[in-house]
Amino acid sequence: MTVNIINQLGELNPQLFRELKGRLIPRNILISVAAALLGQLLLLMSFSSKLPVLDENNANSLANPFCTGSRKEYSSPLCISDNLGGFFINWELWWERVFLWMSLIGIFSLLVVGTYMLIADLSKEEGKGTLNFLRLTPSSSMNILGGKLLGVPILLYLGIALAIPLHLTAAFSADIPAIHIVGFYGVIVASCLFFYSAALLFGLVGNWLGTFQAWLGAGTVLMFLFIMTNAINYSQSLNAPFDWLSLFHPAILLPYLIGGHFLDNPAYNYDGGENGFLNLLWFYLPVGSKGLSISALAIANCGLWSYLMWEGLKRYFHNPHATLLSKRQSYLLTACFNFILLGFAMNPKVEEWKSYPKGVFENWQILMVFNLILFLGLIAALSPHRQAMQDWARYRHQKLSVRKGGIVAELIWGKTSPAVLAVVMNSAIASLIILPWILLWPDNQYKEPALWGLILNMSIIVLYASIVQLMLFMKTPKRAIWAAGTVMGLIILPPIVFAFLSLSSDSSAWLVSGFPWATIENAATSSVLMAIVAESLGLVLLNVQLNRQLRRAGESATKALLYGRSSMAIQ
Numbered sequence: 069m070t071v072n073i074i075n076q077l078g079e080l081n082p083q084l085f086r087e088l089k090g091r092l093i094p095r096n097i098l099i100s101v102a103a104a105l106l107g108q109l110l111l112l113m114s115f116s117s118k119l120p121v122l123d124e125n126n127a128n129s130l131a132n133p134f135c136t137g138s139r140k141e142y143s144s145p146l147c148i149s150d151n152l153g154g155f156f157i158n159w160e161l162w163w164e165r166v167f168l169w170m171s172l173i174g175i176f177s178l179l180v181v182g183t184y185m186l187i188a189d190l191s192k193e194e195g196k197g198t199l200n201f202l203r204l205t206p207s208s209s210m211n212i213l214g215g216k217l218l219g220v221p222i223l224l225y226l227g228i229a230l231a232i233p234l235h236l237t238a239a240f241s242a243d244i245p246a247i248h249i250v251g252f253y254g255v256i257v258a259s260c261l262f263f264y265s266a267a268l269l270f271g272l273v274g275n276w277l278g279t280f281q282a283w284l285g286a287g288t289v290l291m292f293l294f295i296m297t298n299a300i301n302y303s304q305s306l307n308a309p310f311d312w313l314s315l316f317h318p319a320i321l322l323p324y325l326i327g328g329h330f331l332d333n334p335a336y337n338y339d340g341g342e343n344g345f346l347n348l349l350w351f352y353l354p355v356g357s358k359g360l361s362i363s364a365l366a367i368a369n370c371g372l373w374s375y376l377m378w379e380g381l382k383r384y385f386h387n388p389h390a391t392l393l394s395k396r397q398s399y400l401l402t403a404c405f406n407f408i409l410l411g412f413a414m415n416p417k418v419e420e421w422k423s424y425p426k427g428v429f430e431n432w433q434i435l436m437v438f439n440l441i442l443f444l445g446l447i448a449a450l451s452p453h454r455q456a457m458q459d460w461a462r463y464r465h466q467k468l469s470v471r472k473g474g475i476v477a478e479l480i481w482g483k484t485s486p487a488v489l490a491v492v493m494n495s496a497i498a499s500l501i502i503l504p505w506i507l508l509w510p511d512n513q514y515k516e517p518a519l520w521g522l523i524l525n526m527s528i529i530v531l532y533a534s535i536v537q538l539m540l541f542m543k544t545p546k547r548a549i550w551a552a553g554t555v556m557g558l559i560i561l562p563p564i565v566f567a568f569l570s571l572s573s574d575s576s577a578w579l580v581s582g583f584p585w586a587t588i589e590n591a592a593t594s595s596v597l598m599a600i601v602a603e604s605l606g607l608v609l610l611n612v613q614l615n616r617q618l619r620r621a622g623e624s625a626t627k628a629l630l631y632g633r634s635s636m637a638i639q
Contacts, residue, residue, distance in 0.1 A: 083202070083212045087219025096223055104227035107173075108234050115166055120147045120155050130155075134162050163241035164326050170235045171252070174228055175318050176293055178260055182221040183267040184286035189220045190271030191281050209385035210378070217264050244325050251363035252325060255318045258370035262316060263289060265377040272384055273392065293317060300345070309409045309434045311348060315362075315369045320345060324359030350411040369408070376401055380449070389456070392449035395481055395490040402494040405442055406501040409435055414505060429514040429589070432506065436525055436585045439498055443529045444555070446494055450487035451533070453540050454547065460484040461621040486618070488611060491533035495526040517588045520596045524584035527603040532558065532582075534610040541617055558582065 120132035130147040131137075136156045137146035147155040193199040202212050239249050267285055274281050296317040314320045323345070348356025355365045380392050393401065413431040452460070460482065479489040499522050506518045532555050539551035562581040571577055578587035579599035588596070 081211055081215045082205075082207060083215025084219045085215075087215060088222055091219070091222050097226065100223040100226045101230060104230040107227075108170075108231055111166065111169060111173075112234075115162065119157060119162070122149075122154065134158050160242055163238045164244075167235065167238035167242050167244065168322060168326055170231060170238060171322060172297070172319065174231060174235070175256065175259075176290070178224065178228060178256065179263050179293060180286050180290045182224055182260065183263055183289045184282050185221050185224065186216065186264055186267040187271040187285045188282035189216065190268065191275060191277075191279065194275045195278075203386050209382045213268055213381055213385060217268065221264075239325075242326070248321075248325055248359050251360055252318065252321050255321055255363050255366045255370075258367040258374075259316060259318050261374045262370040262377075265374045265381070269377050269381055269384075269392075272381070272388070293319075307347075307349065307412065307414075308431050309413050309438055311345075311412045312369075312409055314345070315366045318366075320366060321359055321363060324362070349414075351414060372404060372408075376404070389453070390483070391452055391456075391487075393446070394483060395450060395487075395493075398446055398450055398490060398494055399497055402442065402446070402497045403501065406435075406439070406498045409438055410501060410505060426514065428509055429518060432502070432514075432518050432521070433585050435502065436521065439525065440529070440559075440582060442498075443491065443494065444532070447487065447491060447529075447533045447536050447555075448552070450490055451537050451540055451551075452484045452487065454542070456484040457486060457541055457618065458621045460486075461618045486537050486614065488530065488533050488537055488614070492526075492530055495529055499526055514589070517591070520591075520593075521585040521588040524579060524588065524596065524599060524603070527600060527607065528580075528582060528584060531603055531607055531610070534607055534614065538610055538614050538617075541614065 118132075118134065120130055120135060122130075131144040132147050132155075133144045134157050135145040135147035136158050137148045145158075150156050190199065193202070205212070236249070240246075270285050271281065274284075277284060292313075296314055297319050300314055300317065300320050300323070345356040345362060348354075348362065350365065355361045376397070379397050383390060383394065383397075384392050413428075413435050476489070479485050480493060502522065503519075506515055506522075509515050509518075535558070536551045536555060539554060540547050542550070544550060559582040562577075563583070566575065566577060566581075575587060576591050576595040576599070578584060579591055579595060580602060584599070
């Protein structure tokens with residue numbers, strides 16, 4: 069029976085069968101089981117040691133967080149003797165703390181260790197050369213990468229599965245409703261899918277980092293979880309785009325399950341209190357009012373971004389020389405990104421709009437920061453390299469003959485065409501989503517600066533895209549590194565230079581940097597227009613040069629010989 073199941077699994081997903089066969093050996097299983105059971109035992113022993121112990125010297129004044137007596141402010145409850153040599157214990161609170169720490173340890177283990185294992189496995193496959201062999205197999209990318217996602221962390225899954233009985237026991241003993249536990253598990257699964265998909269994508273794209281790649285990926289996830297855990301615990305919802313990041317961390321549900329700030333001393337918050345995200349709104353919808361509603365939003369959010377990443381994985385796995393995203397996919401990604409963040413950026417309290425109208429302007433500035441990060445990623449994901457552009461330049465006339473719309477349609481939708489116009493389209497999509505919100509602001513003082521800021525933000529992003537595309541057309545073997553270094557230099561160096569020259573954020577010089585929104589509020593209209601003209605001039609010069617090089621690359625060898633020069637396409 070077992071042999072038949074294994075054989076059927078091997079036929080259904082050979083990659084999963086390969087991963088399970090290589091990892092589910094007796095020694096590994098024994099280590100995983102021992103680590104899981106020993107960890108649970110140590111956790112229970114740790115919490116048992118925190119229970120009060122009878123001492124004749126302070127029997128009447130002993131205080132402990134898990135006791136049930138009255139307590140003064142900033143002190144633990146007094147312990148009441150049960151006349152049987154012990155004390156009355158608040159076991160519901162005790163089990164609640166066990167549930168909390170098991171949840172946090174499980175979340176960090178699943179996301180950090182699982183991310184490391186997936187990236188390390190892909191890096192190992194790349195080093196051995198077996199990854200290219202997998203690309204040549206008839207199996208689909210979904211089949212291969214799905215097998216890795218399920219099979220590589222199988223020992224981690226086993227250890228977590230062994231902890232579920234104690235975790236459920238702690239939850240039910242703490243009187244946590246079963247429906248909330250199901251929602252919590254659903255968010256954990258969705259979050260794992262998102263981070264594991266990101267790990268697979270990073271493992272394929274960043275394989276040039278070697279053994280450092282897995283540590284970098286796992287370290288980034290660990291830092292994110294640590295920062296967001298503290299942010300969720302100690303802060304209320306900001307009604308700002310930053311709230312979106314919390315949806316990727318399953319710990320956002322813990323305050324709803326146990327009440328209060330979950331990392332504080334339990335003696336101070338057991339009576340409950342306002343959850344940090346109770347007032348969270350998204351497009352005026354009170355998604356933070358109930359644990360189930362925020363669970364649904366978190367699952368939908370992780371599901372959406374996991375789907376978009378799998379679109380990139382399917383495209384990139386079998387053709388590593390292709391761009392990470394198609395232009396059509398990038399338009400969907402930009403629209404979803406800005407639509408979701410705009411829901412958190414909208415200030416939900418009308419009275420705050422009047423008492424502090426700059427709040428929406430500050431949310432707009434935060435939105436511009438997120439968009440800058442998004443577009444830097446899009447530029448890297450959409451820009452084709454030298455050989456792809458050479459092939460496109462030489463054979464584009466054949467593509468234009470079959471595509472309606474001519475050269476413009478080819479630049480907007482083409483797979484290997486230069487990405488500059490596609491970046492323009494993405495910037496336009498982002499601006500069109502944000503524009504109605506700006507026009508609805510009740511205070512006209514900040515409308516005009518925000519509108520000018522949208523234009524400057526769009527022009528600087530397209531300028532970066534033009535620089536990257538031109539540098540990727542160079543003959544230098546490390547042109548991708550040169551392009552990335554140049555753009556990062558253009559973003560990082562101006563603030564350093566401005567600080568060295570003692571130029572404050574009110575200086576108009578910031579208008580031509582990567583952060584024009586930092587000074588747009590106090591900038592004169594003439595300075596803004598000069599910055600737009602300067603950036604437009606740079607765009608024209610860069611794209612004229614790019615067009616000239618593409619035209620030369622598209623020349624036939626015969627024409628190049630007739631004009632007495634070697635064609636770029638043959639070099």
